[in-house]
Amino acid sequence: MNIRLLYFEGADPQIFNLASILSYAYSISELKEIPPTLIVMEGFSRPFSYLGYYQDVDREVKLDNVTKYNVELVRRWKLGMGNIFMDKITGGWAIIFPQKVFKNSAEAYDILVGKVFLDVVKSLGVTNAEYVSPNDIRVKGKKLCGTGVSILNDKREVVFFNGFTNLWKPDPELPFKILNIPPEKFADKAIKKPEEYFAAIEIDGNSTPKLGDFREALVKAVSKEFNAKIETGELSDEEEKVWRKYLNILKSEGFIFRRSTGKFITKNRGYEYRFAQKKYRKLVQASLALDNNRIKDVMITGDFGLVPPDLDEDIVKELIGLTCDDFEMAKNRVLKLMKNGYEIIGASPEEFITPVFIACRGY
Missing domain, CATH: 3.30.930.10 (Bira Bifunctional Protein; Domain 2)
Structure with a gap:
C-alpha cells in the first residue's frame, strides 16, 4: 500500500x-x-x-x-x-x-x-x-x-x-x-x-x-x-x-451550534423542556420537548460514536410522536433500524434511548 x-x-x-x-x-x-x-x-x-x-x-x-x-x-x-x-x-x-x-x-x-x-x-x-x-x-x-x-x-x-x-x-x-x-x-x-x-x-x-x-x-x-x-x-x-x-x-x-440546548429550547418554545443524562461506556444526554406527555422533539447529545454518522437523526425520527409510556415500542423500532448494520459506539441501542425516557417520565 x-x-x-x-x-x-x-x-x-x-x-x-x-x-x-x-x-x-x-x-x-x-x-x-x-x-x-x-x-x-x-x-x-x-x-x-x-x-x-x-x-x-x-x-x-x-x-x-x-x-x-x-x-x-x-x-x-x-x-x-x-x-x-x-x-x-x-x-x-x-x-x-x-x-x-x-x-x-x-x-x-x-x-x-x-x-x-x-x-x-x-x-x-x-x-x-x-x-x-x-x-x-x-x-x-x-x-x-x-x-x-x-x-x-x-x-x-x-x-x-x-x-x-x-x-x-x-x-x-x-x-x-x-x-x-x-x-x-x-x-x-x-x-x-x-x-x-x-x-x-x-x-x-x-x-x-x-x-x-x-x-x-x-x-x-x-x-x-x-x-x-x-x-x-x-x-x-x-x-x-x-x-x-x-x-x-x-x-x-x-x-x-448544530447541537445546542439554547437553540433547541428556542426552536420548541411553548412546549415543556426536560433533560436527562446517563453514563454508559460513553455519556448519552437527552433534551426533550413534550406536548401533553407526548414527545414533540428530541435532541440526543454526548460523546458517543455512530455509524453512519447521522444515525442519531434517524433514531430521533422513530421517537417523535411516542408517549412517555412507549419505551418498548421505541426500543423495538430502534433495534429494527440497527439491523441495517448500524453501530452505536459507547452504548447499546436500548441504553442509547433510555435517557430520553428518563427525561420524559421525570425520574
Missing part, C-alpha cells in the same frame, strides 16, 4: 477536520479519487476546544470564557466522541482509507489505537501505556490519547480516523477555564478530578519529544502495521477546492 503523508507544524485548528472533510467528499463522489493518506500535526497555532459532532456546545463549553481567553471553537465533521482542549503542545494525526480495510469500527479502533497509536506512544517513551477500549490510551489511569473512527458509506465507502496526545506539558489552568466537564464523565473512573485525568508524553514518558519525533514515530508504526510505503505529498487542486468550500461551513455558527 502507498500512503501519502501530509505534515503540519503549528497547524491551524481546522486542519484537524481535514481528514473528515476529504473522506466525506469522496464518499458522496464530490472528490473523484483520494489516496490513502496520513496527516500528522505537531502542535497547533492557537488553543481551541474541539467538540464532538454530537456534543451540546452549551453544556460542554463555558462560552463566556471562550471569548474572554481567545480560545477558538471547532466542531468535528461527522465524528463523535468527547470534547478536547488542544494547543501548541498537542500532537494530532489522522488517516484515511478509501477502501475496505476493517470489518467494522471496533476492529478499526483495535488496530489504529490498540496497535498503531500504542506503538507510537511507547516508542516515544511511555512504556507503561495501555489501550482501553473503545478509544483511549491511558497511563496510570490518566488519559494519554483520545481517538475517533468514522465509516462513511454514501456512494463509496471510506474510513477516517483522528487521534491526539499531549506531547509536552499542558497548561494546568486554561483547559479547565474552557471545558465544562460533567461529573458523570468520571463516574466509572478511579480518578475523580478532571485535572488528574490528563497525561502527556513529556510528563509520563522517559524523555522529552523533539520536533519531528511524533511524525517519525507515526510513519514507522503505520508503515509497519499496513506494510505501506509512506511518502510526503500535498493536496491536489481538486482537494484544495473541496477543503475551502467546507472550511466555510466548519466555521459557521450554524455548524458550531
Whole structure:
C-alpha cells in the first residue's frame, strides 16, 4: 500500500477536520479519487476546544470564557466522541482509507489505537501505556490519547480516523477555564478530578519529544502495521477546492451550534423542556420537548460514536410522536433500524434511548 503523508507544524485548528472533510467528499463522489493518506500535526497555532459532532456546545463549553481567553471553537465533521482542549503542545494525526480495510469500527479502533497509536506512544517513551477500549490510551489511569473512527458509506465507502496526545506539558489552568466537564464523565473512573485525568508524553514518558519525533514515530508504526510505503505529498487542486468550500461551513455558527440546548429550547418554545443524562461506556444526554406527555422533539447529545454518522437523526425520527409510556415500542423500532448494520459506539441501542425516557417520565 502507498500512503501519502501530509505534515503540519503549528497547524491551524481546522486542519484537524481535514481528514473528515476529504473522506466525506469522496464518499458522496464530490472528490473523484483520494489516496490513502496520513496527516500528522505537531502542535497547533492557537488553543481551541474541539467538540464532538454530537456534543451540546452549551453544556460542554463555558462560552463566556471562550471569548474572554481567545480560545477558538471547532466542531468535528461527522465524528463523535468527547470534547478536547488542544494547543501548541498537542500532537494530532489522522488517516484515511478509501477502501475496505476493517470489518467494522471496533476492529478499526483495535488496530489504529490498540496497535498503531500504542506503538507510537511507547516508542516515544511511555512504556507503561495501555489501550482501553473503545478509544483511549491511558497511563496510570490518566488519559494519554483520545481517538475517533468514522465509516462513511454514501456512494463509496471510506474510513477516517483522528487521534491526539499531549506531547509536552499542558497548561494546568486554561483547559479547565474552557471545558465544562460533567461529573458523570468520571463516574466509572478511579480518578475523580478532571485535572488528574490528563497525561502527556513529556510528563509520563522517559524523555522529552523533539520536533519531528511524533511524525517519525507515526510513519514507522503505520508503515509497519499496513506494510505501506509512506511518502510526503500535498493536496491536489481538486482537494484544495473541496477543503475551502467546507472550511466555510466548519466555521459557521450554524455548524458550531448544530447541537445546542439554547437553540433547541428556542426552536420548541411553548412546549415543556426536560433533560436527562446517563453514563454508559460513553455519556448519552437527552433534551426533550413534550406536548401533553407526548414527545414533540428530541435532541440526543454526548460523546458517543455512530455509524453512519447521522444515525442519531434517524433514531430521533422513530421517537417523535411516542408517549412517555412507549419505551418498548421505541426500543423495538430502534433495534429494527440497527439491523441495517448500524453501530452505536459507547452504548447499546436500548441504553442509547433510555435517557430520553428518563427525561420524559421525570425520574
